[in-house]
Amino acid sequence: MIKDTNAFIRRLAQDVRPVRPLLHPWIRTAVWLALAIPSVAVVAFLIALRRGLPPIALDSRFVIEQSAALATGVTAAAAAFVSVVPGYRRKFLLLTGLPIAAWLGSMGQGCLQDWIQFGTDGLRLRPDWVCLPMIALMGAVPAFAMALMLRRGAPLTPRVTMAFGGLAAAGLGNFGLRFVHVQDASVMVLVWQCGAVFALSAVAAWAGPRLLNWPSVVDSTRSRAALG
Amino acid sequence: MSQRQLTDRRLAELMRAAQAGDAAAYAELLEDVALRLRRIVRRRRRFLGAEDIEDLVQDVLLSLHAIRATYDPERPFIPWLLAITRNRLADGARRYARHAAHEVPVEHLPVTFSDEGANTSVEIFVEIDALKEAIEALPPGQRTAVELLKLREMSLKEAAATSGTSIGALKVAVHRGIRALRRMLRKV
Numbered sequence: 001m002i003k004d005t006n007a008f009i010r011r012l013a014q015d016v017r018p019v020r021p022l023l024h025p026w027i028r029t030a031v032w033l034a035l036a037i038p039s040v041a042v043v044a045f046l047i048a049l050r051r052g053l054p055p056i057a058l059d060s061r062f063v064i065e066q067s068a069a070l071a072t073g074v075t076a077a078a079a080a081f082v083s084v085v086p087g088y089r090r091k092f093l094l095l096t097g098l099p100i101a102a103w104l105g106s107m108g109q110g111c112l113q114d115w116i117q118f119g120t121d122g123l124r125l126r127p128d129w130v131c132l133p134m135i136a137l138m139g140a141v142p143a144f145a146m147a148l149m150l151r152r153g154a155p156l157t158p159r160v161t162m163a164f165g166g167l168a169a170a171g172l173g174n175f176g177l178r179f180v181h182v183q184d185a186s187v188m189v190l191v192w193q194c195g196a197v198f199a200l201s202a203v204a205a206w207a208g209p210r211l212l213n214w215p216s217v218v219d220s221t222r223s224r225a226a227l228g
Numbered sequence: 229m230s231q232r233q234l235t236d237r238r239l240a241e242l243m244r245a246a247q248a249g250d251a252a253a254y255a256e257l258l259e260d261v262a263l264r265l266r267r268i269v270r271r272r273r274r275f276l277g278a279e280d281i282e283d284l285v286q287d288v289l290l291s292l293h294a295i296r297a298t299y300d301p302e303r304p305f306i307p308w309l310l311a312i313t314r315n316r317l318a319d320g321a322r323r324y325a326r327h328a329a330h331e332v333p334v335e336h337l338p339v340t341f342s343d344e345g346a347n348t349s350v351e352i353f354v355e356i357d358a359l360k361e362a363i364e365a366l367p368p369g370q371r372t373a374v375e376l377l378k379l380r381e382m383s384l385k386e387a388a389a390t391s392g393t394s395i396g397a398l399k400v401a402v403h404r405g406i407r408a409l410r411r412m413l414r415k416v
Contacts, residue, residue: 003279008286009258012293018249019297085298086311154295156315214291214319221294 015224022152025081025088032077032149036142036169040176043138047180054182061113064106065189066178071099073171080146080164084153084212096164107194110186123187131192134181136200139173143204147211155217158208166204170197232306240305247296258289261309265289268313275360288316362412369393370405377402 022028056062075096082092114122146165155161174197183189229237239260245253265285273281291312299308363371376387377398384395391398 003282005262005282005286005289006259008289009255009262012258012289013251013255015293016246016249016251016254019247021247021301022298024300085300086295086309086315087303087307152297154291154298154312154315156311214316218290218294222290 015221022085025078025085028081028149029074029078032081032142032145032168033074035145036172039141040138040172043141044176044180047134051180054180056179056182061106061110061186062178065103065110066175068099068103068106069171069175069178072096072103073168073175075099076164076171077146077168080150080161080168081153083157083161083164084150084155086154086156093160093164096167104190104194107186107190111190114185114187122185124185125187125191128183128188128192131177131181132196132199134177135170135173135193135196137173138176139169139200142172143169150212151216153212155212155214158212159205160208161212162208163201163205166201167197169204170200173197173200236304236306239309240301243296243299243305244301247299247301258292261292262289264309265313268310269317272317273357275364276357280357284317284320287320288313291316358413359409362409365412366405366408369397369401370408373398373401374405374409378406 023031075098079093079096082088083090111123116122143166146169147162150161150165153161174193177193178189183193239257242253242257242260246257262285265288266281269276269281269284273284276284292309295312299305363374366374372391373387376382376390377384382390384398387398388395393401
């Protein structure tokens with residue numbers, strides 16, 4: 001650092017260039033969705049071409065679960081964009097709790113119905129390891145776009161930001177997956193698909209400080225402005 | 229309109245001008261902000277010296293500069309500034325804690341090269357905040373012993389004369405003091 005703060009300020013002022021303020025978090029969410037949804041649709045289409053389109057029961061349970069999953073992805077994306085703007089109310093992050101509760105609640109209700117209808121057979125869990133890589137594949141482009149967009153913000157809470165970012169991308173990936181990969185029991189959806197979403201979100205949270213950190217934000221500015 | 233709101237409005241206008249590339253407005257804003265930051269850092273890090281305070285102020289200014297695009301011109305300026313300040317101060321403390329956790333304190337450094345700089349027996353703390361705090365937290369006898377023998381580098385005889393305690397008591401106090409400091413700094 002330079003010893004004299006006034007000289008430091010003069011250097012910063014010399015370095016100032018016009019910047020475009022970040023768009024409102026909801027607008028950034030809309031931009032992200034405009035990139036993410038087509039990419040998920042393309043991957044889902046390619047998977048359907050390869051494996052064939054499975055029969056989907058478009059009943060109310062499916063609609064509710066898919067709406068809640070989509071809402072989780074959208075609100076998680078907005079929360080991630082809010083979390084990189086200094087001075088925003090952190091309570092906003094709690095908003096994601098509502099669709100998550102609705103999502104888990106609808107699947108929980110499905111499990112209960114399966115149990116009532118089929119007994120313990122309705123809750124039998126079978127291995128389905130394909131969910132995790134498929135959700136990761138579907139969420140890859142959204143996740144990449146999300147990371148790039150988040151890096152334009154302030155790395156105030158990298159783990160929280162990336163957890164929400166990961167949840168958004170994986171949630172959207174899961175939304176797409178449900179159209180091409182059918183589970184016959186709610187418990188399978190709850191454990192393998194929902195579990196994969198939260199696992200990917202946890203991985204993103206772990207990677208948060210590596211992707212979003214102050215040194216990477218300020219170092220380029222420091223060297224450009226020759227601030228020692 | 230309150231004084232705070234007026235100030236916020238003025239700073240917000242300067243920031244909007246800075247985002248448009250106005251260097252003069254930006255310099256004025258940063259000068260004003262630096263004064264406020266200095267007050268905040270002094271209040272929150274009472275044990276810091278003037279140089280350390282300036283380092284922290286510059287750290288926050290640099291962060292503000294790097295992420296100035298995140299300021300929303302439609303929103304108040306001061307909450308934005310305070311959020312960055314709080315985050316950078318906390319980040320600095322965490323950074324120091326990680327640094328201290330990997331420090332291996334040694335009493336006698338082995339001679340490695342013949343040049344004088346390589347053979348100093350003084351441990352250099354890049355951030356002295358935690359060390360100062362830890363010394364202040366020592367019991368009075370140990371603190372005096374550490375200050376006289378380690379910081380002022382007095383001989384045992386001089387320190388005993390200054391503190392009015394025996395050489396033996398000083399030896400025990402400084403040994404316990406250093407051990408307590410290591411323990412505290414590892415926890416930080």
